[in-house]
Amino acid sequence: MSKILNVTLSDIEYEILKKVTIVEGEEGEKLRNLLRYYLFNLPELTSAKYALKRVENKEEIESYLREVWAAYELMDNPTEVWKEEKINKLTTDLIELNVLLKTGEKQYAPANKFRNLYKMLLHDIATDSRDMDEYSASSVATIQLLMEFGAGVLSNEMIRDGTILLNEGWLFVYATAMKRAREFMKTKKLFPEAAPIIASTKKV
Structure with missing residues (x-):
């Protein structure tokens, strides 16, 4: 089941989010894509x-x-x-x-x-x-x-x-x-x- 999250960002956090280029998307979509990026790049343990x-x-x-x-x-x-x-x-x-x-x-x-x-x-x-x-x-x-x-x-x-x-x-x-x-x-x-x-x- 999908979850809908309401997230409050500070002005600085919001400006940083807009400048993030490693993933695409706008606002909430970009946050989700950042999570997907994190999951995909979990460090490989030795x-x-x-x-x-x-x-x-x-x-x-x-x-x-x-x-x-x-x-x-x-x-x-x-x-x-x-x-x-x-x-x-x-x-x-x-x-x-x-x-x-x-x-x-x-x-x-x-x-x-x-x-x-x-x-x-x-x-x-x-x-x-x-x-x-x-x-x-x-x-x-x-x-x-x-x-x-x-x-x-x-x-x-x-x-x-x-x-x-x-x-x-x-x-x-x-x-x-x-x-x-x-x-x-x-x-x-x-x-x-x-x-x-x-x-x-x-x-x-």
């Missing part, structure tokens, strides 16, 4: 700072993760039973947060900034928590980024459903690729001589 925040917010993140997996206990893909209205509202909210980009008619994709940060976090989380499966690591990465991109104002439901939608729509493919790569490396370690034998056979 890997170490995200790791620190995971420790600081461990209980909250784990609580969100439990809610995500509780939804999966009912069915393999919770989004399959969601109404179109819910999905539309969710995608609209994620677009406003610069998490998703609209690429066509009812077609969306993660924004580059979000995707790149997700891939960094997925690697870090999966590396730091070897006992955690790849799909849980993916969910933790998505949860943490939604908490960050939402600037602490998103509801529990929004974070839970946003995590599920993003993972099912676009991000679980990275977790699957990581899982397969890990399984391959385990096989390679179990049979270290296999590759040289195959190579020598080809030469003959």
Whole structure:
């Protein structure tokens, strides 16, 4: 639901607003565009700072993760039973947060900034928590980024459903690729001589 705000600016603040050139628009529209500009340019935290925040917010993140997996206990893909209205509202909210980009008619994709940060976090989380499966690591990465991109104002439901939608729509493919790569490396370690034998056979 949209909110209408009445803001009182001093003469100096108003003159500054008129001279702002980084966004377009008049008065209230320009203020809204400034907010959008701020959201789009939220500073990217380093890997170490995200790791620190995971420790600081461990209980909250784990609580969100439990809610995500509780939804999966009912069915393999919770989004399959969601109404179109819910999905539309969710995608609209994620677009406003610069998490998703609209690429066509009812077609969306993660924004580059979000995707790149997700891939960094997925690697870090999966590396730091070897006992955690790849799909849980993916969910933790998505949860943490939604908490960050939402600037602490998103509801529990929004974070839970946003995590599920993003993972099912676009991000679980990275977790699957990581899982397969890990399984391959385990096989390679179990049979270290296999590759040289195959190579020598080809030469003959």
